[in-house]
Amino acid sequence: MGGGELMAQVLEFKLPDLGEGLTEAEIVRWLVSVGDVVAIDQPVVEVETAKAMVEVPCPYGGVETARFGEEGTELPVGAPLITVAVGATETTGAEAAGGGAAPARPDASPSSGDTTESSGNVLVGYGTGAPAARRRRIRPAAPAAPVVEQAPGSRSPGRAGGTAKDTAAPAPGRGRSSATASAAGGVLAPGRVHGATAVAQDGPVAVISPLVRKLAREHDVDLRALTGSGPDGLILRADVERALRALETVPAAPAAAAVAGTAQGERVPLRGVRGAVADKLSRSRREIPDATCWVDADATELMAARAAMNAAGGPKISLLALMARICTAALERHPELNSTVDMEAREIVRLPGVHLGFAAQTDRGLVVPVVKDAHKRSAESLTEEFARLTEAARQGTLTPADLTGGTFTLNNYGVFGVDGSTPIINHPEAAMLGVGRIVPKPWVHQGELAVRQVVQLSLTFDHRVCDGGTAGGFLRYVADCVEHPSVLLRTL
Structure with missing residues (x-):
């Protein structure tokens, strides 16, 4: 075939390393919505850390296809923030005949020969630094199937028009999970953020979702005492809710009832x-x-x-x-x-x-x-x-x-x-x-x-x-x- 086919690359922008020992941030306000055109180094979300409230710019330019986390959600460093369909690459006739090229790796760094729209300025700290030396005009991809906002821990389809389906969790010891799905599309298992696997009982708790941690913290549930029903023993929200229902059926001892009576009142999270x-x-x-x-x-x-x-x-x-x-x-x-x-x-x-x-x-x-x-x-x-x-x-x-x-x-x-x-x-x-x-x-x-x-x-x-x-x-x-x-x- 003489011509080629234009394909959009879907790149994932993750919460960058915040520096100074900071490991998480709370989403205060989204500055863009799914379907918006995002410019290179444009602030996309306002987050609050233990140090300050800042706007985080995205190094990619393109169309936002998904975002992760509601306002008020705490996300760890490395968790996905948004996915962006950027630029366009031209496939050869052989690639088009064979079903298209493999989707772009979201964690790949753009090279001089790549068409990825990116400043490459994701720094340790908040967002980006100096302006990009070269910025090309964004070339929007062909119209795609409608995209929807996704809950924390999920992934958008790797390519427009793909059919979402569950993918297996990565085995322990392997590299980090792919941030976008395969050409057929896909989402990660519920509760998984970036390649989490089960760990030993004396190590970190096998739970990734900030919402699950928040639910357990609010109800004084010891996550280490739970057995996760998710992939590789991952603790899901259903596991915490099941533990809460079990606690409700156990009659409280007199001393425990007295403590519960004095514990009533407003609870203010120690965060930020x-x-x-x-x-x-x-x-x-x-x-x-x-x-x-x-x-x-x-x-x-x-x-x-x-x-x-x-x-x-x-x-x-x-x-x-x-x-x-x-x-x-x-x-x-x-x-x-x-x-x-x-x-x-x-x-x-x-x-x-x-x-x-x-x-x-x-x-x-x-x-x-x-x-x-x-x-x-x-x-x-x-x-x-x-x-x-x-x-x-x-x-x-x-x-x-x-x-x-x-x-x-x-x-x-x-x-x-x-x-x-x-x-x-x-x-x-x-x-x-x-x-x-x-x-x-x-x-x-x-x-x-x-x-x-x-x-x-x-x-x-x-x-x-x-x-x-x-x-x-x-x-x-x-x-x-x-x-x-x-x-x-x-x-x-």
Whole structure:
């Protein structure tokens, strides 16, 4: 035959590696629907991770043929998000006569000779990076049979017009499962996401579907006690529901009934930002032997110095920026507190730069943005960066880079109207300085009782990196700078 036949490639876009140890994300909002034309690097879904809420762009350009997961569903990294029919390839006459070429592998990387519409920019982190060097115009495929949105764990037909049918689950030890069906079309077994197989009892639980995990978590069902009825022992939703029905038929003992009576109330899932905070603070409490020391300081002169700076014109200087500048000067004198502990190597790692985290309360929970290289910044530069990160925190647009890499944390809990606190150290850092509210109090000043602006300062530190003498010296220097800002002139 002289001519060829145009065939669309159906590629699957999976939830990319989120970086920073993040392994799952919750679908917040779909930005495209089945049948929409998707441009290369166009955001297709908004997800919330333990770090931030972000839009995930798809590196493929074409027509969306299926999407996986409803809004509110948690998906693990590597789970499919959407499938896209991209570009067009021309088959030879022999291929057309033989029933067509084999369908494209969804995990194949486009080469220079391929017609796949892709930027190739799926990076570790969120979505894509730099724009593609070459973008061809999308060549839509021939009209296909109608496609429907599919539930999590299913697959769309590998080629338009194929007949869907169940396929066998991959055997243990083999490579990851094909993300699209064969030329005849097909879907994976229910509950399967990407080549899951049965595992040993002491390993990960043989369940992939986030909905199954959520159902078991909400009803306190131990998944390890269940025998899965799915392929290779995979635990399905029916298995969890069967266990719940069995529990309902067992009469509750008096003690169990009393516990059940007190357990009534609203249950709030520990996930997203709140879940990440819970995990991190729990780890800090387990691993870090912390101690806290505190001191009251007369901040009258510091407040007067700030008022004089702001009266001179130019950008306003925040009190937090002045406290940050004092912190960096104190850490230069006491570098033990700008460190982390490597227990595997049994070493204290003193860090060369100060990346200053600060606690910010948002509607989504407590986050700790990080000001990079704070020791190199002026009070004016610190004020500007604090303002930028605080606004991004409120809008939920902080990036993983904004939330990681801190070496020391400044906690201004005075904004909540309290004087003192014994905070939990932000693991894996070694210390945190707390600043209470600044209020008028009676104070002995120059031998006489006077009303002064007083603040309580606290330092919570990892006792493995230093002793009380070092921690006390750091805190005393901070207090001296608060009481006499001119002390800072020695280090400027």
